[in-house]
Amino acid sequence: MYIEWSHVNKRFHDSAKVPSHRPYRMEFRLGLLDFTSTVRNGITAVLGPQGSGKTTLLRMTAGALVPDDGRITYHIGPNEVRGWSRSVAAIGNASSADELRKRIGYVPSKKRSRREWTLEESLYDIAEACGHLRPKVKVAEMMAKWGLAAHRKQLVKNLPEGVSSRYIVSQSLMAEPPIWLLDEPTESLDELGLKLLHEEIAERRHKGIILIATNDLQLAEVADYLLLMEGGSCRRLGQRRLLTAGVPDGRVSSWYNSMQTFAQVRTRFK
Numbered sequence: 320m321y322i323e324w325s326h327v328n329k330r331f332h333d334s335a336k337v338p339s340h341r342p343y344r345m346e347f348r349l350g351l352l353d354f355t356s357t358v359r360n361g362i363t364a365v366l367g368p369q370g371s372g373k374t375t376l377l378r379m380t381a382g383a384l385v386p387d388d389g390r391i392t393y394h395i396g397p398n399e400v401r402g403w404s405r406s407v408a409a410i411g412n413a414s415s416a417d418e419l420r421k422r423i424g425y426v427p428s429k430k431r432s433r434r435e436w437t438l439e440e441s442l443y444d445i446a447e448a449c450g451h452l453r454p455k456v457k458v459a460e461m462m463a464k465w466g467l468a469a470h471r472k473q474l475v476k477n478l479p480e481g482v483s484s485r486y487i488v489s490q491s492l493m494a495e496p497p498i499w500l501l502d503e504p505t506e507s508l509d510e511l512g513l514k515l516l517h518e519e520i521a522e523r524r525h526k527g528i529i530l531i532a533t534n535d536l537q538l539a540e541v542a543d544y545l546l547l548m549e550g551g552s553c554r555r556l557g558q559r560r561l562l563t564a565g566v567p568d569g570r571v572s573s574w575y576n577s578m579q580t581f582a583q584v585r586t587r588f589k
């Protein structure tokens with residue numbers, strides 16, 4: 320199984336930057352710049368400084384954002400290859416995008432839902448949409464697994480932060496997706512959530528592709544691969560063990576810091 324990004328570009332209109340005396344000129348912010356890379360089964364930590372495009376990459380890979388240009392190809396199985404691009408979004412029927420999203424579990428960086436439903440109703444709705452034949456059983460299983468049962472009657476929008484984050488993680492796994500995308504997963508999780516998340520990641524590492532965008536370099540130690548982003552592009556991708564072998568203590572944080580030092584030196588001499 321692998322995901323291939325081919326020359327993916329994304330820029331955002333930056334309305335705040337449009338000068339009032341030049342209304343005809345549109346300003347942009349760069350999300351992804353000719354992003355080309357491939358990740359395989361296992362855990363890939365997506366690292367990079369603020370604004371380097373980590374969230375844009377995950378949102379787009381989740382099918383929540385349409386590329387301006389380029390294509391993402393998901394090689395899920397021998398008979399299952401799916402694509403995501405501007406033309407797929409424009410001419411593909413709604414179900415092709417929906418089918419793709421069903422194969423992907425996505426945990427966004429903002430782990431809040433504004434749903435007016437109770438936690439149990441909401442999970443039931445998702446379980447039904449995922450096609451579970453016995454949605455009630457699946458919901459009970461997920462609530463037990465993620466320590467949510469005590470909050471089942473609470474409105475999702477009123478859940479305490481830590482519980483809300485556990486709910487968001489649990490719903491991302493409802494369809495048993497072969498691709499799991501986690502954006503800053505440790506942010507806002509409580510102690511129980513962190514423990515459960517680490518267990519889940521360990522359990523799933525051989526079952527498919529896990530992408531973790533994070534500034535938590537301690538979490539990145541669980542990764543098989545590291546993908547370093549800079550300015551919307553892939554600056555490095557490789558096995559964690561090989562990349563970190565070049566720094567004295569073999570830690571991801573040391574490798575990351577050395578890469579940022581190089582980046583600063585490079586910029587200074589440009």
Ligand SMILES: Nc1ncnc2c1ncn2[C@@H]1O[C@H](COP(=O)(O)OP(=O)(O)OP(=O)(O)O)[C@@H](O)[C@H]1O
Nearest residue numbers: 331332348349350368369370371372373374375376
């Ligand atoms: N919806 C948006 N509208 C305008 N600009 C955006 C939007 N989303 C992202 N950007 C811009 O795209 C660039 C990449 O942002 P992105 O959030 O992907 O980076 P990041 O690496 O995840 O950063 P962080 O570590 O701070 O979360 C930034 O310059 C950001 O301001």
